[in-house]
Amino acid sequence: MAEHRYDPKLIEPRWQQVWADERTWEVSNDPDIPGERSYVLVMLPYPSGEPHIGHLKVYSVGDAVAHFHRRTGRRVLNPMGYDAFGLPAENHAIQTGRHPRESTDSSIAQFRRQFREWGISIDWSRELATHEPDYYRWTQWIFLQFFDAGLAYRKEAAVKWCPVDQTVLANEQVVDGHCERCGAEVEARQLEQWFFRITDYADRLLDDLDTIEWPANVKTMQRNWIGRSEGAEVVFRCEELDVDYPVFTTRPDTLFGATFFVMAPEHPDVMRLVAGTDREAEVRDYINHALTESSEERGAADKPKTGVFLGRHVVNPVNGEAIPMYVADYVLMEYGTGAIMAVPGHDERDHAFATAYNLPIRRVVGGHHDELPYTGDGPIVNSHSEFDGLHNRDALIKIVDWLDREGKGHASVNYRLRDWLISRQRYWGCPIPIVKCPSCGLVPVPEEDLPVRLPDITDYAPKGRSPLAAAEDWVNVSCPSCGGAAQRETDTMDTFVDSSWYFLRYCDARNDEAAWDPAVLAEWMPVDQYIGGVEHAILHLLYARFFVKGLKDLGHLGVDEPFARLFTQGMITKDGAKMSKSKGNVVSPQDIVERYGADTARCYVLFIGPPEHDADWSDEGVEGVHRFLSRLWRLCAEAAETGRLDGELVAPLDLEGADLQLARKAAWAIDKVTADLSGRFAFNTAIAAVMELTNEASRLRDEAAPDVRRFALATAASLLFPFAPHTAADAYERLTGRRVWEERWPDADPALLERDVVQIVCQVNGKVRDRVQAAAGASQDELLALCRAAPNVQAHLDGKQIVKEIVVPGKLVNVVAK
């Protein structure tokens, strides 16, 4: 017998060549081709350097799903692209002087090459990169659609500014007061910027979460981020200045307990209220101090409450009481109206402030708790005869009705979500297609003039304004509307804009006439299975949902949600820590592929544990998976020497003994792997099942007939294909002469899944005492008799009275005795 050695270096390039030459994974958009469609999408990579182990994992997961969908009869769209604009490439350019396009393109080449070497089944005909004019032309087109619809607008606002990256940031990109990218503490600046009106979609973004199959934690994060609060807006009047101040409250039922009023330091009226009074200096000092404090210091929840009395009063609309006005930094300008009614009896923050400044604390909601503040529910007390005694939740509705009738307030909803700030004062991004004309204002670049190309410049360094401003030839244009001298917008778009619609472009990636043909989009959208990291739970996933809803309202597509199902995979760590160059604990996928082959690398990252969990890398574990692939391949190669398996992959008939045992194991494995891949992502147990089948085939190497062994091994190869495509294709071809990816997913023969003899567990008082063999269809009485006769059961029943007997057919018998 010839010696067979598993050599991935020979096997893998061979099959990659076949798939590339035959364009095996390309799908057409022809609507007349029958069959169910499936859009399997993995989040596109940000091309920086080389792929890391996380990429290997996420694309291995996506590929397993794509292959399983194909083999079970679906036409699968599995595209690839690159999120190519962004700060790292630009910062690299600042350091080296090399154009960001060069470093980006060389990184893309690396990613592309490695994806091919990993054997990922990508439809390369749809490849895209967001920095290509062919792509960002349509990013600009979408921007203009939004601009025309009023969904993109420019306004001056207090914004978050990163002093290191020298650009503004979206709220979502500020984490604990620090820039998400570089970690610098952000500053507040008053600037005119471009925004997308995502807040118009707050309710739909919230409600439609119920229509999609996403992990609960991601939905929760989005709900929290949108932060919908129901309550009322109530007007407090300042007689001294003749001004009305509305406040937002979720607890209008506690209005009678409001004993003071607080404004945020940023509130534009604060200085006006004290102008010319003896409190002016003290208030100015306080505000200056509050504004210079970092958002982190100011945001600390346990920080002692501070504030200053303004010397003015407002009238509580429900009881006419004049209550003192304060400025305090625990009130935030960006939420609600920037002013609050303070109810120290029923709010912890107000209570802390009232205690510090000796302000009255009044109980207006009764309860079992004696101590104030009490934030729970209970009957209304000390308020008004009309409401006293009512449960506070009922009183809340009546009080809002009363306010509405009196014109002093109304029911209201507030959101934590802010509009999405999309302009960036940086170079390496999509230009905003707007011309600023002194006479016409903001003028959109006509559609036929798109794309507005990003000009080449020599100095990328940020200087507080976009580096594009220095490209004077580019900036100075004539106004598309009046023809007069005008200037281009020099800010570029947030890179999250680029990635908010790439999944739409994949559907119709080579369309030169439009961003997409809506009919083609209807073929594929929504994405059936989206796969990516949980770090995008808020930013990307919220923005993409907003884009799809906005584009739907404008008539460009027909779905409400982009991603019907979402799967978030866990991180691979090394020695319990996140891999990073600075820690020197990086495992390079390329090294692993080089040493063991892509199939070993892919199988290992799927076998290591449940894919949604974090998992720790183990070099020994990789060896184990490699041994398994090696053994399966070798067994197949040996079995193929003595003959070939023709026709359908079905078990031979009338088997017995070792043959039957092996055929049964194959049927069991088919059943197990199919279940593990149907609606679940249990790749680890699916691979374990193929290992068991392989072990059985190896064990019965000499006892089972050659064609039964070939059947079992071909089944193992077929089931392994979604995880180790090269090895599986090679082994399958040797055994059958056919291509495994062109074969239907195997069906388990029901006759082989059924057992004629089953093992019955015999328990006495719930403890396992023996096991007996019984016919599968045995009656309860027969099972009972068998178990009572079992020697070790007898020993434990000796001298005892049987109280009760429980029979679970096919499984166990429990005899209760005392």
Next chain:
RNA sequence: GCGGCGGUGGCGGAAUUGGUCUACGCGAUGCCCUCAAAAGGCAUUGUCCGUUCAGGACUUGUGGGUUCGAGUCCCACCCGCCGCACCA
């Protein structure tokens, strides 16, 4: 503080509906093959008691509960991770 997830051998993990806890893999030990090694193969492997042979006791973070039966359900607590957090 609030919300979510988790805690099973020496390690990663399995147990799909309350029904044989520890599948599969790693590691470890012994053996076979070999002049030797590599590769490969075979066997054993939760802890403790039992010299053998049976067999027994204990064991899924801790303590209770429900049940014939609990890793799984309920209550309380401990620990770990993630998200949010002065949002009125």
